[in-house]
Amino acid sequence: MGRRSSHTPEELRELILEASTELISEGGLTGLSAREIARRINYSPGTLYNVFENLDDLVLTIEGRLIDGLAAELDKVPAQDSPMEQALAMGRAYLNYTSKKPKLWNLLFEHHLPAGREVPVWYQQKLDSVMQRVEAVVSPLMPRRSAEDVTRSAHVLWAGVHGITSLATADKLAVVTSEGAGPLVDLLISAYLQGINQSAKPAR
Amino acid sequence: MGRRSSHTPEELRELILEASTELISEGGLTGLSAREIARRINYSPGTLYNVFENLDDLVLTIEGRLIDGLAAELDKVPAQDSPMEQALAMGRAYLNYTSKKPKLWNLLFEHHLPAGREVPVWYQQKLDSVMQRVEAVVSPLMPRRSAEDVTRSAHVLWAGVHGITSLATADKLAVVTSEGAGPLVDLLISAYLQGINQSAKPAR
DNA sequence: TTTCAATGGGACGACGTTCATCACATACGC
DNA sequence: GCGTATGTGATGAACGTCGTCCCATTGAAA
Numbered sequence: 001m002g003r004r005s006s007h008t009p010e011e012l013r014e015l016i017l018e019a020s021t022e023l024i025s026e027g028g029l030t031g032l033s034a035r036e037i038a039r040r041i042n043y044s045p046g047t048l049y050n051v052f053e054n055l056d057d058l059v060l061t062i063e064g065r066l067i068d069g070l071a072a073e074l075d076k077v078p079a080q081d082s083p084m085e086q087a088l089a090m091g092r093a094y095l096n097y098t099s100k101k102p103k104l105w106n107l108l109f110e111h112h113l114p115a116g117r118e119v120p121v122w123y124q125q126k127l128d129s130v131m132q133r134v135e136a137v138v139s140p141l142m143p144r145r146s147a148e149d150v151t152r153s154a155h156v157l158w159a160g161v162h163g164i165t166s167l168a169t170a171d172k173l174a175v176v177t178s179e180g181a182g183p184l185v186d187l188l189i190s191a192y193l194q195g196i197n198q199s200a201k202p203a204r
Numbered sequence: 205m206g207r208r209s210s211h212t213p214e215e216l217r218e219l220i221l222e223a224s225t226e227l228i229s230e231g232g233l234t235g236l237s238a239r240e241i242a243r244r245i246n247y248s249p250g251t252l253y254n255v256f257e258n259l260d261d262l263v264l265t266i267e268g269r270l271i272d273g274l275a276a277e278l279d280k281v282p283a284q285d286s287p288m289e290q291a292l293a294m295g296r297a298y299l300n301y302t303s304k305k306p307k308l309w310n311l312l313f314e315h316h317l318p319a320g321r322e323v324p325v326w327y328q329q330k331l332d333s334v335m336q337r338v339e340a341v342v343s344p345l346m347p348r349r350s351a352e353d354v355t356r357s358a359h360v361l362w363a364g365v366h367g368i369t370s371l372a373t374a375d376k377l378a379v380v381t382s383e384g385a386g387p388l389v390d391l392l393i394s395a396y397l398q399g400i401n402q403s404a405k406p407a408r
Numbered sequence: 409t410t411t412c413a414a415t416g417g418g419a420c421g422a423c424g425t426t427c428a429t430c431a432c433a434t435a436c437g438c
Numbered sequence: 439g440c441g442t443a444t445g446t447g448a449t450g451a452a453c454g455t456c457g458t459c460c461c462a463t464t465g466a467a468a
């Protein structure tokens with residue numbers, strides 16, 4: 001039943017994803033084009049549409065892998081350290097992971113689905129999974145606080161770290177001097193958590 | 205010496221900017237196209253290129269106005285309030301301003317110049333101008349700290365607020381539910397500044 | 409040899425950008 | 439006052455790109 005190619009469907013899928021990842025790493029979302037992918041892997045543009053529904057589908061798949069990769073990095077922070085050290089380590093891990101291929105990571109924020117389309121369930125789940133790791137580290141630093149408070153703080157930290165790396169890599173608005181996203185992340189995490197802790201003991 | 209149109213060059217420029225702003229507000233950067241602008245203002249695509257160098261030039265102009273608009277909003281916070289109240293008010297002003305037309309504000313982060321091209325000087329100056337307003341409010345909250353420390357803290361706060369609003373409006377990763385970006389911004393600013401203050405007095 | 413899924417590649421309608429051409433409001437000669 | 443020359447602002451076709459679709463063709467398996 002006729003297969004002409006020298007690649008199995010899985011191999012073909014991998015080939016496409018590899019080429020796409022490389023293109024995005026080099027030129028951001030703008031650098032990606034169905035025709036260029038096809039050129040690089042020696043297939044025709046139409047073949048891509050046998051494997052992926054469209055480019056958005058392909059891009060979402062890559063984004064999923066990026067999130068998985070980050071989750072794996074976050075899991076590497078030693079669990080025996082103090083919560084504060086863990087929090088700082090996770091911030092540095094985030095920074096380290098995302099700054100290796102900034103344009104690739106920026107994909108998560110450059111890419112928008114066409115109006116009306118919703119994000120797949122598995123995508124949201126991957127995000128939640130990462131958020132939970134953050135909450136797990138923040139939680140012991142906020143004893144006697146409601147679950148909502150912990151979640152809120154995890155969100156603030158996550159968003160804050162994202163904001164710093166985002167501005168640092170967006171060459172267009174290098175207000176945040178490129179000299180040091182690292183120190184800024186450290187500062188955010190330590191000061192914020194200290195502030196949270198402080199306000200928990202209003203009796204000075 | 206021949207002017208056929210019913211619009212002066214300035215009027216035409218305004219027409220183009222208005223139509224573009226509307227398009228972006230509705231459909232983000234993707235919704236913008238030279239041909240669609242031309243259609244809306246009843247000119248031909250070529251005419252745009254008599255007024256702007258290219259679409260990037262046009263977009264940068266809109267971005268400049270957005271930054272100016274934010275600066276104007278930040279200037280409205282009452283200077284007689286306490287520094288802490290001012291900081292919180294500025295955070296809310298940012299959130300308020302940017303969430304009126306989220307897709308328009310997102311332009312600042314969606315839009316990237318083609319590889320190699322640098323941002324114009326006036327653009328960087330506008331950004332610096334906003335950053336200085338933040339520093340001015342943060343500074344009194346950090347007495348006896350070096351200018352670098354103040355700058356760093358201003359950067360952290362700016363990036364943090366950006367991160368929260370960014371994640372809140374990026375419908376794709378609505379980890380941070382949009383309902384509560386306000387409380388998150390309040391929390392970030394108050395906790396962070398408290399933390400900074402706390403670590404300044406290590407002698408408990 | 410038959411069968412049928414995988415593939416190629418042209419077609420379509422968009423896009424940004426360029427540029428030779430045109431139309432016309434003004435300036436000037438009479 | 440009229441006719442004509444002037445030169446600028448606007449045009450829209452053209453070029454090369456893009457994502458996506460679709461069907462004729464291919465070639466390995468039955």
